[in-house]
Amino acid sequence: MPYLASLEKEGIPTILINFNEETCKVEHDSTIHGIPKLRHIVASRNSVGGVSEAEILIQPVLDALIRPLTDEEQKGGLWAPHEPRILFEGTLPEAEEFYNQTEKIPGMLNAPFARYTDGLPVVIPTEERVETMLKGTSHKPDELITLQRDMEMPGFGVVESTMIRKKGDMIRFMPMYRTATVEQVAVNAVMAGCKQEMFPVVLAIAESGGGTGDGRGAGGAFIISGPIYKEIGMNVTNSIFGPGNPAAKAIGRVGSILWRNLGGYKETVTTITTLGNPIVNGGFVIAEYDEGLPKGWKGLNEELGYRKDESIVMPHPGGLIGEWGIGQQNAPGVYRSLQRTGHGAIARFLDVKGIPGPHNYLEYLTKGAWATRDGGFTLVMPPQVAQDLCDYGFKTKQEVYEWIWKRSFEPVSEFRMRGMQDFITNGWLGIEKTSGKPWKELPNDYMVPAGGDNPFDSYNILLCNMEETAVARFGGGHGPAYSIDAWR
Amino acid sequence: MEDRVYRCLNPVGMQPPVKTFPLAPRLDTLDGKTIHMSICGEADIWVPLEKKLKAGYPNVNWTVKKRYHIVPMELSEEERKTTDAVILGVCW
Numbered sequence: 001m002p003y004l005a006s007l008e009k010e011g012i013p014t015i016l017i018n019f020n021e022e023t024c025k026v027e028h029d030s031t032i033h034g035i036p037k038l039r040h041i042v043a044s045r046n047s048v049g050g051v052s053e054a055e056i057l058i059q060p061v062l063d064a065l066i067r068p069l070t071d072e073e074q075k076g077g078l079w080a081p082h083e084p085r086i087l088f089e090g091t092l093p094e095a096e097e098f099y100n101q102t103e104k105i106p107g108m109l110n111a112p113f114a115r116y117t118d119g120l121p122v123v124i125p126t127e128e129r130v131e132t133m134l135k136g137t138s139h140k141p142d143e144l145i146t147l148q149r150d151m152e153m154p155g156f157g158v159v160e161s162t163m164i165r166k167k168g169d170m171i172r173f174m175p176m177y178r179t180a181t182v183e184q185v186a187v188n189a190v191m192a193g194c195k196q197e198m199f200p201v202v203l204a205i206a207e208s209g210g211g212t213g214d215g216r217g218a219g220g221a222f223i224i225s226g227p228i229y230k231e232i233g234m235n236v237t238n239s240i241f242g243p244g245n246p247a248a249k250a251i252g253r254v255g256s257i258l259w260r261n262l263g264g265y266k267e268t269v270t271t272i273t274t275l276g277n278p279i280v281n282g283g284f285v286i287a288e289y290d291e292g293l294p295k296g297w298k299g300l301n302e303e304l305g306y307r308k309d310e311s312i313v314m315p316h317p318g319g320l321i322g323e324w325g326i327g328q329q330n331a332p333g334v335y336r337s338l339q340r341t342g343h344g345a346i347a348r349f350l351d352v353k354g355i356p357g358p359h360n361y362l363e364y365l366t367k368g369a370w371a372t373r374d375g376g377f378t379l380v381m382p383p384q385v386a387q388d389l390c391d392y393g394f395k396t397k398q399e400v401y402e403w404i405w406k407r408s409f410e411p412v413s414e415f416r417m418r419g420m421q422d423f424i425t426n427g428w429l430g431i432e433k434t435s436g437k438p439w440k441e442l443p444n445d446y447m448v449p450a451g452g453d454n455p456f457d458s459y460n461i462l463l464c465n466m467e468e469t470a471v472a473r474f475g476g477g478h479g480p481a482y483s484i485d486a487w488r
Numbered sequence: 489m490e491d492r493v494y495r496c497l498n499p500v501g502m503q504p505p506v507k508t509f510p511l512a513p514r515l516d517t518l519d520g521k522t523i524h525m526s527i528c529g530e531a532d533i534w535v536p537l538e539k540k541l542k543a544g545y546p547n548v549n550w551t552v553k554k555r556y557h558i559v560p561m562e563l564s565e566e567e568r569k570t571t572d573a574v575i576l577g578v579c580w
Contacts, residue, residue: 001580003526003560007563008509010512013513013515016580017578018580033506036508043577045532062518062545077507083498084498085497089494126497178500178503187497427555
């Protein structure tokens, strides 16, 4: 939309062809970019070959370029919606009814959609509760949420170049490009059920964009590394992904609420998602148990350039994709048999029958890992599995990432049949990264990685304190880190 | 306690004010004009549409830029000087 706005403002008339369910969002986006009366025409997604649809559209498209402007289309002005600081005054029962209200969204077949929440009841953000939450930070209530340090953001897809962001850059919450103060984040933190001691984590999450992404962030997924996990009481043991831990539930939830309130997410109106993301729906935040790392293996904070005693939050890049259970599965006891005595299915797979470990479990895990998907993944494992890998010969996490990444290579002829890559490579017009050559110049038998652009960005290992030798696997590797300590 | 009135704060972020503009004046005719087709996202109806526009309106100087991505490939400053109108789709 910024492009269309710039063309119209420069005196170049335009017409946008969009799809039916996008109309509300088109009108919304055009307002945000200063051209509320943008002309647009709806096309069908479904006409076979598009021929009949093209016949239907030709005249309206060309007519939109020559039909004189209406009085409304010739008007300029100012769009400046204002939100009051005090949203509601009343008793607590009245406040509960107000904050938990819903509206019907036509694009969702008039399904109710929460106005201020993630769909669940919230803690009412009274002045007193917000004031208490604000004591969890030294930052002033009226301070705007900005970037706390210079950062390099890697390119993705057609945006190949690294982007530099500067300390002090305003954080824009998408899809509405809104800004927010520390106090407004505190209001949302109260609503999510966070406690005062969790607030620096919530502020770091807000600094990262608050789980809003490009407007389709789904509330995000977050990994915490550093000593703060003990301060706020996060579970780093059995049931690390399960219910019952207040910090994990409340902080995990806050992204969805920030997406709704700071970002302005309203399905089919300001953002159009496809199916949503069940992995992060309801919240996804875990913390790393770095005490169990083998010698020589770094914690996530150290991997991302921080010290072991510093606390960070990393928005997990797999949060948008929401893949779970990647690679070959096994019962935990089958893993133990492999390493203890060389028996069981994995031992048969590796042909090490009767030979005690350490064996390379990754050979089993990664078989077929890229058969139906591409990209990397994160492994959450207990200390014993990490130690087995270290004893086998992986002296650093990076060595594991590189091993897995190399295993994902396949011929270009197979890679070209992957559905995401038509988009990521810009229709194969871009440059293949391992060779530096255009995709179209590569021979069919040239080997390329199906498992992500590079080992570090594509893979991640986190430990959880558990005796049972089970390993969780989900999409996404490393992302940028945001300091929690900067928000204390 | 149930009758106590509480002041409750607003969780909604701040919307920066936006200056809104009138649309650019429309063309008086298509003949002899340079009209740019900005194709982005999936090819979809653009495959037949591009052909039909070029075949049906030979007096128009058609220019095209294509990108598979949702972000369109933009006209340069120089190109904009000689472009009279733009048709963009299916992403924006």
